[in-house]
Amino acid sequence: MDHRREQRPRPRGLRPRGDADALADLRHPALSRRGLLAASLLPSTITAPGCAAAPQAGPGPTEASITEQRLVWRDAARARDIPVLIRAPAGGGAAPAVIVSHGLGGSREGLSYLGRALAEGGYLAIHLQHIGSDDSLWRGANPAGLAAGALDVQAALNRLLDVKFTLSNLPARADASRLAIAGHSYGAWTVQHMLGERLPGGDRGLGLPDSRLKAGVALSPIPAIGLPPRLAYGGIAAPLLHVTGTEDHGFIEGIRAPARRAPFEGSTNPGALAVLRGAAHASFADESEAGGRYAEATYHARAAALSVTFLDAVLRGDAAAAAMLRGGAGALLGPGDEFVARGL
16 A cells, blocks of 8 residues: 555546446435535525533644644555545554544545544544545536536445555554444445445445444434335444434435434444434534534534544443443433433
8 A cells, every 4th residue: 555645635536447336236316415515505594503511622633642644545456546634642552443434525624523532532533535525526616516426326436445445454553453434424324334234236245344343423324215224224233323413404315304313213233323402414524624514513522522432332342431321421412412322
């Protein structure tokens, strides 16, 4: 694997390759109408109300606590670059690792509140940028580019293969026995399928679920389209935290907030569901360059605290964290939030 330092990848399109046949039958409307991060292109109809009792966002990274490194990995087999941002905890020993996947139109810089909280909690956070479904789709306000990205089946395949490449080429500090994946929106779609949600047409040789992943966090989960819950979610065995909001509606795909409960309620694996009162789809993105509500921090601390506590319980076997989740996670929530745990 070629590791190259890089400041900003040059946006480029993707040409279909032979492995696109693996998803030849993938026709899921949720993918073709994903919520986009270009704030200037979407109506600002939802505002996120404040919540005084909620946890407050912490300070940014410092040299004394965590480090950040931006690289470009090269997957020679696909002739594909993968821009990466690695947030590492203090110290030099092995650390449990979490792969972080952005939403459609996002970047490796997104979900920074989550990556920082993970690193400050002792995790190695590996933020991937999925070229073809990243911010190159909306820079320049090109509606045709956005639409093409939302419909690009090759981009969906590349997301899954980006994660599999990362799992096979982990940084030296990553503890390969304690790996998880987290993502928002299209990133949640990536999380759900890496952990075993059925792809239309079946696995197609992708080797999913990937047994190297021991847990996941899906922010704004994507309900399965065209498959009954038993078939769609029956392959998910690893513990999975679902985080959504009462206003988590999808402008593009037409998903209403209550539907985002479906992946949790239709599955049987250990996990939890958190529904944050007032949180909208953009509330979890943390894409500062998109601006507006995509960078608004009201819900970031709560989503991060829930995620770290969940991963502590699963990856570290932290009994206190598990007990907190089984008890309703009250200290991590704000007024009107809902939390349900299962099998933890």
